[in-house]
Amino acid sequence: MIRVDNLHKSFKTKTGTVKAVRGVSFEAHDGEITGLLGPNGAGKTTSLRMLYTLMSPDQGRVEVDGVDAAKDPAAVRRQLGVLPDARGVYKRLTARENIAYFGRLHGMDEAVIRARSEVLEKALGMEEIMDRQTEGFSQGQRTKTAIARALVHDPKNVILDEPTNGLDVMTTRAMREFLRTLRAEGRCVIFSSHIMQEVAALCDRIVIVAKGAVVAQGTADELRALTGEENLEDAFVKAIGSEEGLHA
Numbered sequence: 501m502i503r504v505d506n507l508h509k510s511f512k513t514k515t516g517t518v519k520a521v522r523g524v525s526f527e528a529h530d531g532e533i534t535g536l537l538g539p540n541g542a543g544k545t546t547s548l549r550m551l552y553t554l555m556s557p558d559q560g561r562v563e564v565d566g567v568d569a570a571k572d573p574a575a576v577r578r579q580l581g582v583l584p585d586a587r588g589v590y591k592r593l594t595a596r597e598n599i600a601y602f603g604r605l606h607g608m609d610e611a612v613i614r615a616r617s618e619v620l621e622k623a624l625g626m627e628e629i630m631d632r633q634t635e636g637f638s639q640g641q642r643t644k645t646a647i648a649r650a651l652v653h654d655p656k657n658v659i660l661d662e663p664t665n666g667l668d669v670m671t672t673r674a675m676r677e678f679l680r681t682l683r684a685e686g687r688c689v690i691f692s693s694h695i696m697q698e699v700a701a702l703c704d705r706i707v708i709v710a711k712g713a714v715v716a717q718g719t720a721d722e723l724r725a726l727t728g729e730e731n732l733e734d735a736f737v738k739a740i741g742s743e744e745g746l747h748a
């Protein structure tokens with residue numbers, strides 16, 4: 501379970517201060533998929549970065565399974581599997597070696613790493629690529645490797661920044677199925693997207709972010725009721741106030 505309370509983050513740039521996140525609060529529950537939906541530049545990545553302790557908030561609080569991220573970031577990180585926006589994998593290593601390396605960083609036993617890698621290989625359909633050096637991997641293959649690596653330590657909470665970005669239709673479908681599996685296993689899954697259909701197809705709860713703030717949140721039914729729109733797509737557009745930056 502992840503609780504985010506009133507997060508704020510600004511960046512100082514040469515041309516002035518950018519208020520990237522200005523008061524984001526939401527809860528993501530175990531056994532549910534929570535989607536952060538918003539147009540480009542809405543503040544999704546920045547919110548997630550604070551959530552997975554890469555960045556500290558100017559104000560506000562993140563709690564993962566009851567642990568305050570500011571007080572014990574290491575404990576929070578152990579409970580999280582993260583697919584960050586940059587999917588850098590070690591090019592000289594095979595997919596399997598990339599995954600095992602992360603397992604070792606987590607202090608896992610070699611036998612446990614092997615067993616866990618097998619589970620992830622099957623779940624993500626990586627049979628063909630496990631023992632290939634990752635240099636030259638396609639975007640989808642890199643994403644799969646990065647997800648497997650992020651989940652090697654069997655984390656209870658999973659955070660994915662735009663997991664289907666750049667994936668083809670079949671890989672996107674497989675990714676959706678994989679996220680549903682994580683939900684069925686009782687994990688708390690949060691992912692960000694600017695694609696309405698993606699969020700509508702997968703999420704139990706939807707948090708709509710625009711201009712650094714949460715403009716609406718709830719189940720699809722709650723969002724329809726809140727905005728008075730029958731169609732979820734119209735509800736999103738109404739909540740955000742414009743179609744700009746949202747891909748159908």
Ligand SMILES: Nc1ncnc2c1ncn2[C@@H]1O[C@H](COP(=O)(O)OP(=O)(O)OP(=O)(O)O)[C@@H](O)[C@H]1O
Pocket residue numbers: 511512513518519520538539540541542543544545546547694
């Ligand atoms: N390190 C940084 N320095 C300056 N500005 C930043 C920095 N990181 C993010 N921003 C700005 O903060 C705002 C929110 O960016 P963020 O990446 O969180 O949006 P996003 O919702 O993830 O967008 P996208 O869908 O395009 O990835 C943007 O205006 C962005 O330019």
